[in-house]
Amino acid sequence: MTLLTTDATTPAAHSSSVLAPNYHPLHVTVASAEGSWVTDVDGRRYLDLLAGYSALNFGHRHPALVAAAKDQLDRVTLTSRAFDHDLLLPFARALTDLVGPLVAGEPMMLPMNTGAEAVETAIKAARKWGYEVKGVPADRATIVVADGNFHGRTTTIVSFSTDPDARTGFGPFTPGFRVVPYGDAAALEAAIDETTVAVLLEPIQGEQGVVVPPDGYWSAVRAVTTAADVLLVADEVQSGLGRTGTTLASEYFGVRPDLVTLGKALGGGILPVSAVVGRADVLGRLTAGTHGSTFGGNPLACAVGLAVVELLATGEPQRLAQVRGEQLGARLDA
Numbered sequence: 477m478t479l480l481t482t483d484a485t486t487p488a489a490h491s492s493s494v495l496a497p498n499y500h501p502l503h504v505t506v507a508s509a510e511g512s513w514v515t516d517v518d519g520r521r522y523l524d525l526l527a528g529y530s531a532l533n534f535g536h537r538h539p540a541l542v543a544a545a546k547d548q549l550d551r552v553t554l555t556s557r558a559f560d561h562d563l564l565l566p567f568a569r570a571l572t573d574l575v576g577p578l579v580a581g582e583p584m585m586l587p588m589n590t591g592a593e594a595v596e597t598a599i600k601a602a603r604k605w606g607y608e609v610k611g612v613p614a615d616r617a618t619i620v621v622a623d624g625n626f627h628g629r630t631t632t633i634v635s636f637s638t639d640p641d642a643r644t645g646f647g648p649f650t651p652g653f654r655v656v657p658y659g660d661a662a663a664l665e666a667a668i669d670e671t672t673v674a675v676l677l678e679p680i681q682g683e684q685g686v687v688v689p690p691d692g693y694w695s696a697v698r699a700v701t702t703a704a705d706v707l708l709v710a711d712e713v714q715s716g717l718g719r720t721g722t723t724l725a726s727e728y729f730g731v732r733p734d735l736v737t738l739g740k741a742l743g744g745g746i747l748p749v750s751a752v753v754g755r756a757d758v759l760g761r762l763t764a765g766t767h768g769s770t771f772g773g774n775p776l777a778c779a780v781g782l783a784v785v786e787l788l789a790t791g792e793p794q795r796l797a798q799v800r801g802e803q804l805g806a807r808l809d810a
């Protein structure tokens with residue numbers, strides 16, 4: 477079991493007193509990585525089966541992504557959104573070209589950095605749409621979510637987590653969320669009322685094990701939300717961008733959500749890049765001054781994000797995920 481033993485020469489960040497103890501990593505100190513492999517400070521190689529919780533869908537240091545980043549480092553890295561830059565619109569166009577056909581309605585995108593920020597953005601956009609378009613009374617909007625969810629670590633997001641470790645000690649919590657059992661479309665339908673603006677779910681849950689919902693669940697959720705004029709927000713930060721052998725997990729289930737949150741692999745394992753892609757009549761409610769981010773849509777992020785989208789536009793990562801999925805599944809079953 478060399479995998480889990482400590483070594484005297486290992487810097488051992490896990491036992492350092494200057495590092496907040498909010499993680500308990502395996503005793504492996506990585507020094508370099510390439511493709512599916514990482515090498516530790518003592519020269520041992522490991523097959524990386526975690527893949528940065530799916531931030532590394534294309535492997536470590538994919539040559540096309542690293543090249544895009546290096547090239548951009550020599551040009552411009554940050555403008556803030558107070559100015560335009562020459563990659564913002566190309567990235568927005570490429571991402572909406574890729575993901576737009578997989579969501580309902582005319583698409584638009586809004587760039588952020590982390591997955592949690594993309595989820596927060598979707599929550600804000602859904603609420604604003606609910607008040608301005610649906611006529612929900614001020615500050616009364618509700619959003620239906622599922623137990624066992626993982627949508628990030630901000631105070632609003634942990635407000636509707638059902639994991640005691642994620643919540644305990646961090647109240648008071650943000651109101652306006654209703655938790656129903658994951659995989660139960662009838663319970664979800666029953667939780668929707670005239671205050672409900674959105675249903676926020678992972679098409680495949682990814683935090684407490686990989687939880688694939690029962691057959692027909694995702695399409696039933698789409699039918700229920702369409703009938704109630706409630707937004708279906710698919711958190712595809714982990715399930716999206718090739719993971720399921722399709723560009724989105726929603727696509728795999730044959731469902732077009734109203735808003736999709738993307739993150740993790742959108743930054744190619746190089747830097748945090750996230751986005752919300754979806755209905756322009758919803759995202760268009762976030763007008764100047766109502767939402768933003770200093771680093772969201774920065775030139776370096778757009779350069780890498782654009783290269784990621786170009787990679788996915790070939791369909792090759794999705795095809796490889798399918799092939800490897802079948803190969804691994806068959807051999808592990810055997």
Ligand SMILES: *Cc1c(COP(=O)(O)O)cnc(C)c1O
Pocket residue numbers: 529589590591592593595626627628629678682711712713714715739740
């Ligand atoms: C990882 C994850 C997030 C949060 O992303 P961060 O970049 O860590 O903020 C949100 N939703 C899902 C489904 C995730 O897996």
